[in-house]
Amino acid sequence: VKGPDGPGLPGEVLVVGTGLIGTSVGMALTSEGSTVRLSDASPGSAALAADLGAGRVRRDGDPDPRLVVVAVPPDAVAGVVAAQLVAFPGAVVTDVASVKSAPLAALRAVDGMTGSALARYVGGHPMAGRESSGPAGGRTDLFVGRPWVLAPHAGSSDDAVRAVRDLALEVGAVPVTRDPEAHDAAVALVSHVPQVVSSLLAARLLDAHDSSVELAGQGLRDMTRIAASDPGMWSEIVVANRDAVVPLLEAYRDDLAALIDDLASGAGRAAVARTVETGRLGVGRVPGKHGGAAALYAVVGVLVPDEPGLLARLLTDIGDAGINLEDLRLEHSLDQPVGSAHVSVRVGERERLEAVLLAQGWRLTAADD
Amino acid sequence: VKGPDGPGLPGEVLVVGTGLIGTSVGMALTSEGSTVRLSDASPGSAALAADLGAGRVRRDGDPDPRLVVVAVPPDAVAGVVAAQLVAFPGAVVTDVASVKSAPLAALRAVDGMTGSALARYVGGHPMAGRESSGPAGGRTDLFVGRPWVLAPHAGSSDDAVRAVRDLALEVGAVPVTRDPEAHDAAVALVSHVPQVVSSLLAARLLDAHDSSVELAGQGLRDMTRIAASDPGMWSEIVVANRDAVVPLLEAYRDDLAALIDDLASGAGRAAVARTVETGRLGVGRVPGKHGGAAALYAVVGVLVPDEPGLLARLLTDIGDAGINLEDLRLEHSLDQPVGSAHVSVRVGERERLEAVLLAQGWRLTAADD
Numbered sequence: 001v002k003g004p005d006g007p008g009l010p011g012e013v014l015v016v017g018t019g020l021i022g023t024s025v026g027m028a029l030t031s032e033g034s035t036v037r038l039s040d041a042s043p044g045s046a047a048l049a050a051d052l053g054a055g056r057v058r059r060d061g062d063p064d065p066r067l068v069v070v071a072v073p074p075d076a077v078a079g080v081v082a083a084q085l086v087a088f089p090g091a092v093v094t095d096v097a098s099v100k101s102a103p104l105a106a107l108r109a110v111d112g113m114t115g116s117a118l119a120r121y122v123g124g125h126p127m128a129g130r131e132s133s134g135p136a137g138g139r140t141d142l143f144v145g146r147p148w149v150l151a152p153h154a155g156s157s158d159d160a161v162r163a164v165r166d167l168a169l170e171v172g173a174v175p176v177t178r179d180p181e182a183h184d185a186a187v188a189l190v191s192h193v194p195q196v197v198s199s200l201l202a203a204r205l206l207d208a209h210d211s212s213v214e215l216a217g218q219g220l221r222d223m224t225r226i227a228a229s230d231p232g233m234w235s236e237i238v239v240a241n242r243d244a245v246v247p248l249l250e251a252y253r254d255d256l257a258a259l260i261d262d263l264a265s266g267a268g269r270a271a272v273a274r275t276v277e278t279g280r281l282g283v284g285r286v287p288g289k290h291g292g293a294a295a296l297y298a299v300v301g302v303l304v305p306d307e308p309g310l311l312a313r314l315l316t317d318i319g320d321a322g323i324n325l326e327d328l329r330l331e332h333s334l335d336q337p338v339g340s341a342h343v344s345v346r347v348g349e350r351e352r353l354e355a356v357l358l359a360q361g362w363r364l365t366a367a368d369d
Numbered sequence: 370v371k372g373p374d375g376p377g378l379p380g381e382v383l384v385v386g387t388g389l390i391g392t393s394v395g396m397a398l399t400s401e402g403s404t405v406r407l408s409d410a411s412p413g414s415a416a417l418a419a420d421l422g423a424g425r426v427r428r429d430g431d432p433d434p435r436l437v438v439v440a441v442p443p444d445a446v447a448g449v450v451a452a453q454l455v456a457f458p459g460a461v462v463t464d465v466a467s468v469k470s471a472p473l474a475a476l477r478a479v480d481g482m483t484g485s486a487l488a489r490y491v492g493g494h495p496m497a498g499r500e501s502s503g504p505a506g507g508r509t510d511l512f513v514g515r516p517w518v519l520a521p522h523a524g525s526s527d528d529a530v531r532a533v534r535d536l537a538l539e540v541g542a543v544p545v546t547r548d549p550e551a552h553d554a555a556v557a558l559v560s561h562v563p564q565v566v567s568s569l570l571a572a573r574l575l576d577a578h579d580s581s582v583e584l585a586g587q588g589l590r591d592m593t594r595i596a597a598s599d600p601g602m603w604s605e606i607v608v609a610n611r612d613a614v615v616p617l618l619e620a621y622r623d624d625l626a627a628l629i630d631d632l633a634s635g636a637g638r639a640a641v642a643r644t645v646e647t648g649r650l651g652v653g654r655v656p657g658k659h660g661g662a663a664a665l666y667a668v669v670g671v672l673v674p675d676e677p678g679l680l681a682r683l684l685t686d687i688g689d690a691g692i693n694l695e696d697l698r699l700e701h702s703l704d705q706p707v708g709s710a711h712v713s714v715r716v717g718e719r720e721r722l723e724a725v726l727l728a729q730g731w732r733l734t735a736a737d738d
Contacts (some may be wrong), residue, residue: 194592211551
């Protein structure tokens with residue numbers, strides 16, 4: 001739909017590792033006018049990425065790249081980054097692993113690694129594409145609007161940081177800077193621990209009676225959605241970030257154990273109330289729409305029979321009234337051909353929204369929050 | 370919008386306790402043509418419910434009710450049910466508490482309770498209206514399409530069960546029968562334990578750095594949504610169902626503790642992979658749309674700039690192509706005026722949906738699952 005809006009990044013970009021992320025980087029850069037070369041331990045994978053529009057497979061005699069994007073699994077990052085720093089003494093090298101401290105420590109420990117070589121390395125983490133998948137899953141738009149964390153170390157040069165920021169911007173991502181430790185602490189909190197918590201909760205369903213699981217509602221569905229993730233990818237991520245993950249899991253376990261003790265001893269009421277209240281305060285810190293502070297929206301439930309086009313009509317009715325939709329969730333009913341749409345609007349718009357919907361013949365229902 | 374489609378329930382229905390649930394029961398029954406009388410320990414609350422259309426406040430000399438709906442907090446249920454069974458020897462009595470075994474045991478232990486009185490009691494649990502709130506939160510449509518669990522005990526009469534089933538149907542709910550223990554095990558698994566797990570996770574955010582919380586994505590938002598619930602209500606529910614909740618929490622804690630040990634000892638990779646894999650299998654048991662088995666839908670991501678009416682246009686384009694939308698999620702971007710809509714369709718419709726959207730000028734993006 002839209003063509004390149006500039007000449008792309010200067011020089012050649014080499015993408016090493018053509019899985020989902022590497023291929024998507026290549027596709028996005030190519031579509032914006034950059035010259036991309038590809039390499040992968042598997043020549044077939046690199047060729048497939050090239051066929052998908054991610055660039056051309058690198059050949060002997062190609063000019064040295066100005067920027068190398070290492071998109072290999074976390075435990076391979078340090079070795080591959082070191083090799084690229086040596087092979088291309090003029091290049092900036094970055095990676096895309098979802099953990100930053102362990103690869104940096106391993107890189108520093110590589111035999112013969114010098115400060116001037118390290119200065120050309122800046123770690124990165126595009127927070128997109130959680131599914132593990134090969135080049136066929138690559139998408140030009142994978143990074144659009146997503147955070148791309150730049151994690152420079154103390155010795156990273158300004159030029160190198162600038163080059164990686166330009167890369168993030170070029171593919172439509174939002175660059176965000178964190179030092180490697182802060183990055184790892186952040187993803188442990190907002191991603192790795194929630195993954196473990198969700199998987200453990202979903203694991204409890206495995207041996208449950210059908211008659212129990214059948215009563216599941218939206219709450220359980222939300223709590224277990226990310227439990228459908230890939231075991232191989234997650235075991236590598238969690239292990240690579242264990243230094244940040246384990247203390248959080250331990251604190252979680254201690255809170256849980258204390259709550260169980262209180263429940264078993266009969267002092268549970270105050271303990272549960274305190275836990276839920278602390279959680280309420282905690283969830284208030286999760287950023288809402290557009291990264292802003294969590295705003296208090298009013299949620300209005302609307303019954304939507306399961307017929308094609310009805311949801312579109314609902315949103316059209318809302319839009320025609322000039323009311324801005326802040327969020328929308330669909331909730332499905334047990335055994336009934338009707339669902340409800342939970343429409344979030346600014347608190348001050350609630351009454352007008354309800355009046356407009358009732359006037360158009362919609363039936364309102366309760367919304368959970 | 371729609372009027373009563375029948376004469377309503379036979380005789381008079383007495384609603385005891387005019388909080389959110391009691392008021393909503395009264396409103397729904399009244400709107401369907403039943404005669405509803407109201408009482409509450411707070412006369413002001415009963416009067417407000419009456420003003421909201423939930424029925425008329427019960428007066429001395431009113432005929433005895435045929436059905437009494439006790440909508441008081443869990444720990445008050447047994448006493449109020451017993452009093453109603455005595456006061457109205459011809460009435461069926463039910464309640465709406467989200468825990469069933471403890472109130473039944475307390476009721477059986479009430480001085481002078483007889484088998485013939487108990488035969489007229491059938492426990493109930495409408496699975497709707499999770500927010501704690503007074504009569505002002507009442508809604509005619511609160512129960513439409515939601516499960517309403519009937520939890521008869523061994524001595525409940527068939528007539529009593531039938532009367533409570535008719536009540537559920539009359540307010541638009543879907544009656545589901547479970548014995549009290551099975552009900553409590555089910556809600557511990559699908560509701561109470563997820564609530565505790567979510568609250569404990571959200572509690573970890575309270576003291577976290579802004580720079581960590583700012584990187585939260587949809588996964589964490591899903592995992593902490595129900596953590597915004599009411600502490601007072603939940604402490605009562607969890608304590609009343611502690612016999613079912615504690616063993617599940619203990620099993621969860623043991624799994625977590627084993628995982629932490631493995632991570633700390635260096636044997637973490639296999640342990641995490643096993644945990645995530647077990648979770649994947651568990652989440653596969655969560656019912657999908659309309660209570661059916663979890664189906665595999667294809668999810669297509671579509672960029673939707675934050676302008677009024679664009680989401681409606683997207684859904685209209687999908688509907689015009691004759692493609693049925695199975696689910697829809699909105700994902701918001703960090704600091705960018707663009708979000709993406711994750712559109713779920715049957716797997717076989719994926720290619721056609723993508724072609725239709727691209728032809729209409731939409732930009733596709735990655736969807737997480």
